Amino acid sequence: MPDHPPTEPRSPAPPGPGPFEPRVIAFCCQYCAYSAADMAGSMRLQYPSNVEIVLVPCTGRFDAILALKALEGGADGVYAAGCLEGSCHFLDGNVRARKRVTHLKKELESVGVDPGRVEMYNLSASQGPRFAEIAREFSGRIAELGPGPASRSKPPG
Numbered sequence: 072m073p074d075h076p077p078t079e080p081r082s083p084a085p086p087g088p089g090p091f092e093p094r095v096i097a098f099c100c101q102y103c104a105y106s107a108a109d110m111a112g113s114m115r116l117q118y119p120s121n122v123e124i125v126l127v128p129c130t131g132r133f134d135a136i137l138a139l140k141a142l143e144g145g146a147d148g149v150y151a152a153g154c155l156e157g158s159c160h161f162l163d164g165n166v167r168a169r170k171r172v173t174h175l176k177k178e179l180e181s182v183g184v185d186p187g188r189v190e191m192y193n194l195s196a197s198q199g200p201r202f203a204e205i206a207r208e209f210s211g212r213i214a215e216l217g218p219g220p221a222s223r224s225k226p227p228g
């Protein structure tokens with residue numbers, strides 16, 4: 072099992088003192104990406120604890136609604152992680168997911184949300200180190216971007 076079992080989206084953490092720690096949700100396909108996460112855990116590779124893994128059967132199930140609900144629910148960044156192109160267990164779910172992410176980036180940009188808050192990654196089941204690297208890189212990117220749209224729209228207090 073990875074260090075971070077699949078979790079349901081939860082309410083955002085209240086703002087507190089100290090550096091901003093983003094909340095990131097990683098939608099991982101149950102085959103390659105989740106296995107890579109599992110391997111990262113087995114190898115005791117470090118990746119940020121603020122990256123929550125949500126297991127999906129295939130990234131073909133990842134769409135704009137899922138991503139927007141996560142952002143609306145308090146996530147500061149969201150990514151889908153699926154099998155390498157050509158290796159999707161449902162043929163082309165990962166290709167469709169990439170197209171959706173590309174489209175969603177444009178939609179987010181058009182409403183003033185940084186498109187970097189969503190991303191699509193591909194990796195094989197044996198890429199535990201790559202999984203950890205992606206989690207660190209994406210979390211770092213979101214930390215630089217600051218709180219996501221849901222956090223920013225909350226009234227002070």
Ligand code: FES
Nearest residue numbers: 100129153154160
């Ligand atoms: Fe992994 Fe489709 S089964 S992306």
